[in-house]
Amino acid sequence: MNANLFAALQSAFPQDLDACAIECADGAELRYSWRDLERGTAMLANLLVSLDLPPGSRIAAQTEKSVEALMLYLAVLRAGYVYLPLNPAYQAAELSYFIENAEPAVLVCSGQHFGWVSKLAFLAGTSYVFTLNEDRSGSLLDRAAQMSDQHTVAEKAPDDLAAILYTSGTTGRSKGAMLSHRNLLSNAQMLKDFWAWRSDDVLIHALPIFHVHGLFVASHGALLAGAKMIWFAKFEPRAVIRRLAEASVFMGVPTLYVRMLNEAALTHEACQHMRLFISGSAPLLIDTFSDWQTRTGHTILERYGMSETLMLSSNPCRALDGERIGGTVGPALPGVEIRVVDDEGKPCASDEIGHVQVRGPNVFAGYWRMPEKTQEEFTADGWFKTGDVGRFDAQNYLTIVGRSKDLIISGGFNVYPAEIESFLNEMEGVAESAVVGVPHPDFGETVVAVLVAQAGAQVDGAALIATLKRQIAGFKVPKHIFVVSELPRNAMGKVQKNLLREQHRSLFA
Numbered sequence: 001m002n003a004n005l006f007a008a009l010q011s012a013f014p015q016d017l018d019a020c021a022i023e024c025a026d027g028a029e030l031r032y033s034w035r036d037l038e039r040g041t042a043m044l045a046n047l048l049v050s051l052d053l054p055p056g057s058r059i060a061a062q063t064e065k066s067v068e069a070l071m072l073y074l075a076v077l078r079a080g081y082v083y084l085p086l087n088p089a090y091q092a093a094e095l096s097y098f099i100e101n102a103e104p105a106v107l108v109c110s111g112q113h114f115g116w117v118s119k120l121a122f123l124a125g126t127s128y129v130f131t132l133n134e135d136r137s138g139s140l141l142d143r144a145a146q147m148s149d150q151h152t153v154a155e156k157a158p159d160d161l162a163a164i165l166y167t168s169g170t171t172g173r174s175k176g177a178m179l180s181h182r183n184l185l186s187n188a189q190m191l192k193d194f195w196a197w198r199s200d201d202v203l204i205h206a207l208p209i210f211h212v213h214g215l216f217v218a219s220h221g222a223l224l225a226g227a228k229m230i231w232f233a234k235f236e237p238r239a240v241i242r243r244l245a246e247a248s249v250f251m252g253v254p255t256l257y258v259r260m261l262n263e264a265a266l267t268h269e270a271c272q273h274m275r276l277f278i279s280g281s282a283p284l285l286i287d288t289f290s291d292w293q294t295r296t297g298h299t300i301l302e303r304y305g306m307s308e309t310l311m312l313s314s315n316p317c318r319a320l321d322g323e324r325i326g327g328t329v330g331p332a333l334p335g336v337e338i339r340v341v342d343d344e345g346k347p348c349a350s351d352e353i354g355h356v357q358v359r360g361p362n363v364f365a366g367y368w369r370m371p372e373k374t375q376e377e378f379t380a381d382g383w384f385k386t387g388d389v390g391r392f393d394a395q396n397y398l399t400i401v402g403r404s405k406d407l408i409i410s411g412g413f414n415v416y417p418a419e420i421e422s423f424l425n426e427m428e429g430v431a432e433s434a435v436v437g438v439p440h441p442d443f444g445e446t447v448v449a450v451l452v453a454q455a456g457a458q459v460d461g462a463a464l465i466a467t468l469k470r471q472i473a474g475f476k477v478p479k480h481i482f483v484v485s486e487l488p489r490n491a492m493g494k495v496q497k498n499l500l501r502e503q504h505r506s507l508f509a
C-alpha cells in the first residue's frame with residue numbers, strides 16, 4: 001500500500017468535492033472547494049515532476065501564508081519530494097544557512113524578495129527559484145496553470161522523508177528535523193481519534209504554516225477529517241472572535257489566547273458553537289487558562305510536542321478520558337511513550353523533576369546531515385532526549401517545568417540565545433553579551449540582552465536594536481539591551497543566566 005501521507009489525506013476528501021474546503025477570512029472573500037485542492041495540488045505536483053528532479057529533492061518555501069502555499073506543501077508530498085518550510089521573517093544571513101545546509105533543488109519565495117533570494121539560492125546550487133505572492137500572482141502558479149490537472153500520487157514507503165523542519169534560527173546551531181511519511185501520518189491519525197475530529201467540524205486556522213503547529217497539527221487535523229477550515233493569513237483577534245460562531249475548533253499558541261482575552265467581544269455567547277480550544281508550542285499560563293474558563297465557559301486543552309517528535313502528550317478531549325488540568329500538558333498520547341529520568345537516566349518517581357525522553361512512531365529519524373548530533377540526542381536504548389525538563393504527577397499528567405537548554409519561546413517561536421549573542425558580539429564596541437528570556441504578558445517570554453562594552457567604547461542599546469532589526473527576524477531582536485560593567489559568572493567561569501533572568505523578570509510585568 002502507498003504510504004504517501006498525501007494519499008491518506010486525499011482519501012479523506014468528502015464525496016461532495018464541490019463542498020467548501022477552505023474559506024479565506026481576511027482580504028478577498030475566497031472559497032476553495034475540495035475539487036480545487038485536488039486540481040491545484042495535481043497541477044503543482046505535475047510542475048515539480050516536469051522539472052525532472054532527483055529523488056529526495058528538497059523543495060523549500062519562504063512565502064507568506066496563503067492557501068496556495070498550503071497547496072504547494074501538499075503538492076510536494078503528492079509528487080514524492082521533501083518539503084522544507086521557512087519562516088518568511090528570515091533575512092539573508094539566516095536564509096543562506098538553510099539553503100547551504102539543505103541544498104534545495106527548488107525554492108519558492110515572494111516576488112518582492114526574488115532578487116536577493118534567487119542570488120543566494122543559485123550560488124548554493126538551487127536549480128529553480130519560483131515566486132508566489134500573497135495575491136496569488138507569481139511564476140509558480142503561472143507555470144502550474146499550464147500543467148495537467150490529472151496526477152497519480154507518487155509511491156512512498158513509510159520511512160521515506162516527507163519534510164524537514166529546522167528547529168530554529170541560523171549559523172550552525174539550527175538543525176533540520178527529518179520527518180517521514182510514517183511520522184506525520186501516524187501522529188495525524190492518532191490525533192484525529194483522540195481529539196474526536198468530525199467531518200462537520202470547522203477549524204479556524206490562524207497559525208503560521210512554516211511550523212509544526214499550523215502546518216501539521218492544524219492542517220492535517222482538518223484535512224484528515226474532511227472538515228472545513230476558515231483561513232486567516234494573519235491572526236487578528238477581533239476578526240477571529242467574529243468567526244467563532246461558525247466554527248468548532250481553534251488552535252493557538254498561548255499568545256493568541258492572551259490577545260483574544262483582551263477583547264470585550266470574547267464572551268460565552270461568542271463561543272457557544274465551539275467544541276474545542278487547543279493550546280500548545282509554549283507554556284499556557286494558569287491565569288490565561290482560568291480567565292478563559294471564566295470568560296468563555298470553555299476549558300482550553302493544552303498539549304505538548306515539538307518539531308522532532310510531533311505531538312507527545314495532550315490533556316483529554318472527551319469527558320470520559322478524564323479532566324483537563326491547567327498547568328499540565330496531560331498524559332502521553334496513545335502510541336507515544338514518555339519517561340522522565342534523572343541525570344543518570346534512572347526513572348524519576350511521581351512529582352520528581354527530570355529529563356523528558358520519548359519514543360514512538362512519531363519520533364523523527366534524525367537531524368539532516370548531522371549524524372553525531374543525532375546520536376547525542378538519542379539514548380542507547382532508542383529514546384529521544386527532548387531537552388525539556390518536567391515531572392509526572394500520580395495520575396500520569398506531565399508538567400513541563402523548563403528547558404534544559406536556554407531556549408526562549410517568544411509568542412510561540414523559538415529563540416536561541418547563542419544565536420543573538422553571536423550577532424551582538426560582532427557589533428562595534430561590544431565585548432560580550434548574554435541573552436535571556438524574561439516573562440512578557442503578551443508573548444509569554446521575550447528577549448532581553450545584557451552586554452559589556454569594550455574598554456573606552458560607548459555603546460547605545462537602542463542603536464544596536466535598530467541594527468539587529470535589519471539582520472534577523474523581529475521576534476528574535478531583544479526588546480531591551482542593558483549595558484553593564486561585567487556579567488555575573490560562576491566559579492567555572494560560566495555566565496549565570498539564571499541571575500540575569502531573575503534581575504530582569506519584572507521588566508514587562
Ligand code: AMP
Pocket residue numbers: 167212279280281282283284302303304305306307308329386387388400403409414
Ligand atoms: P518546536 O519544535 O518549535 O515546536 O518547540 C518545541 C518546544 O516547545 C518543546 O520542546 C517545549 O520546550 C516547548 N513546548 C511545546 N508545547 C509546550 C507546552 N504545552 N508547554 C510548555 N512547553 C511547550
